[in-house]
Amino acid sequence: MKCTDAYQQLLTAAPAELTGRGSTELSQHIRSCSRCGAAAVAILTHTDALRQAMNASVPSHPPARAPERAPKLQRRRRRWLVAAPALAAAGLATLLLTSDTANVGPEIDPPVRAARVASPLVEQPAGVDVAVFNTNNPDIVVVWFF
């Protein structure tokens, strides 16, 4: 399996596969490829953070002025829980976008207009010597056969 194919499957792979367990083609590749293995670990880490955030008990209808009454530590924890999904999303997106950079293709600039022909290409007749004189006038070139 190539890394490109592995990257395409990483997002939909089961957590067990991402850990390299099992005999699937992807898990075997994760075990053998450090780059894809690191990507799998990163996905697992972010997924875990996301799962923890989603499983956190957040009251659906918090009592009025609850923040004022909540302990300071709990407020910090909740701020982290709120930020976790965004951080996970950002991390995952960064991972995916940077891993794809090498596959975009070569950077080729559009063509530019041809520069002026500096001197004419002269085909000299057989047995004749030729001299090309670029004159002071850029629009005049002298081709002289001997």
Added chain:
Amino acid sequence: MRTFQILSVLLLASLAACGGSALDRLDTQTFQLQHLDAQEAAQLIDPYVYHDREGAPGRMGHAGNTLTVRETKDNLDKISRVLTEFDRPKPGVRLHFQIIEASDRGPAEQFDPAIADVEAELRKLFKYQRYRLLNDAVVGGTEGSHIEQAVGDITTPDGNSWMITANIGTVRAFGDSGSVELRVGIRSPYRGTLETTVNARAGQTIVVGNAQLASGGGTVILTVKPEFVQ
């Protein structure tokens, strides 16, 4: 807070979707060519098609006057710009010929503005005392044209009758500028033949001389200046 979490999850989903599509973001586009040969166009844009991209190689094919390319959107945009730049009708070519005699003898000629620029440069290179415009002609054609134009009275053996020949080769045009490959020459039953192939820029004057055409201490010089006409 729950709303914020839901938004965050949506953000995650959208970013993940963007990342996923980045891995598989090839589009296919067919370009209809108006003037370029499809095979030429394929050669032109081949460097923009990433055939070796792992997992998602670029593809290109042509049929008739169409060219179909599977590539990333960025590369398709570049290809479109390239084809827009080059898929244009090739201009006509107008050739201005002058036949000039250079000699060491004879009365001084009056200043001739028609050959003033060329004469000024020739005087810096050669020691001829006198330059005289024998004949001139303007002919036109397109890429691939063969043109012959008689100048002077070709039936009179006065040495001043010529057949001008021109083959217009590859035209590389960008608007009214560019270059053209020309095989040009003059021949005279009394003075001989002067012929060569040059690659001339539009508006450039190519001055062709041949010491072997010399007679009586002088020689004959041919100038040709191509211009593009739409």
